[in-house]
Amino acid sequence: DTGVSQNPRHKITKRGQNVTFRCDPISEHNRLYWYRQTLGQGPEFLTYFQNEAQLEKSRLLSDRFSAERPKGSFSTLEIQRTEQGDSAMYLCASSSPQGNRETQYFGPGTRLLVL
Amino acid sequence: AQSVTQLGSHVSVSEGALVLLRCNYSSSVPPYLFWYVQYPNQGLQLLLKYTTGATLVKGINGFEAEFKKSETSFHLTKPSAHMSDAAEYFCAVISDSNYQLIWGAGTKLIIKP
Numbered sequence: 001d002t003g004v005s006q007n008p009r010h011k012i013t014k015r016g017q018n019v020t021f022r023c024d025p026i027s028e029h030n031r032l033y034w035y036r037q038t039l040g041q042g043p044e045f046l047t048y049f050q051n052e053a054q055l056e057k058s059r060l061l062s063d064r065f066s067a068e069r070p071k072g073s074f075s076t077l078e079i080q081r082t083e084q085g086d087s088a089m090y091l092c093a094s095s096s097p098q099g100n101r102e103t104q105y106f107g108p109g110t111r112l113l114v115l
Numbered sequence: 116a117q118s119v120t121q122l123g124s125h126v127s128v129s130e131g132a133l134v135l136l137r138c139n140y141s142s143s144v145p146p147y148l149f150w151y152v153q154y155p156n157q158g159l160q161l162l163l164k165y166t167t168g169a170t171l172v173k174g175i176n177g178f179e180a181e182f183k184k185s186e187t188s189f190h191l192t193k194p195s196a197h198m199s200d201a202a203e204y205f206c207a208v209i210s211d212s213n214y215q216l217i218w219g220a221g222t223k224l225i226i227k228p
Contacts, residue, residue, distance in 0.1 A: 004158075006158075040221075041220065042220050044218075045216070048215060056213050093216075095214070104216060106159040108157055
């Protein structure tokens with residue numbers, strides 16, 4: 001399977017704990033995106049990388065959130081001191097290097113529940 | 116600024132009936148438009164996309180959409196609904212400035228037997 005993969009698929013944590021999610025994009029894709037989706041809503045953009053460079057961060061990404069893509073391949077999204085409002089589906093997508101507005105392909109998501 | 120509006124948070128059709136999910140967009144540049152489908156507790160799967168060229172776009176699972184510039188619309192249709200089509204459908208436009216997808220609020224498609 002050469003699609004986008006995300007781990008873990010589900011995470012339950014207690015408020016105040018730190019969590020880290022991983023995304024492995026399609027291998028030849030150089031752009032990687034993180035989105036957050038709450039129940040009944042469309043996804044909201046969080047951040048994106050071109051290779052290892054983080055080029056944009058949404059205002060939604062508070063200082064408790066950090067994302068990395070150290071070697072331009074997989075990416076991690078860490079949430080520190082989780083709050084109940086962080087409960088959501090975290091989606092990762094990747095796109096190929098052709099053109100400026102290419103198609104984004106999504107992983108299955110990581111569903112986070114903060115108790 | 117670009118935006119997407121999906122009319123109807125829920126659409127209910129009978130099995131075998133026509134499916135029509137509405138999407139209108141605003142964009143100051145020629146848009147790249149997408150429809151994605153999301154099944155419960157799963158990620159988003161690309162149904163179809165419009166970039167340039169032919170305005171009638173065919174996608175997977177028998178869906179198609181027509182780009183109408185004069186109406187700023189990109190409605191999704193399927194001639195005959197199947198029970199397996201029950202899911203949430205999202206219309207999106209890609210930003211012309213930073214490549215992020217700008218999403219509609221989604222339409223939940225309910226199929227009645």
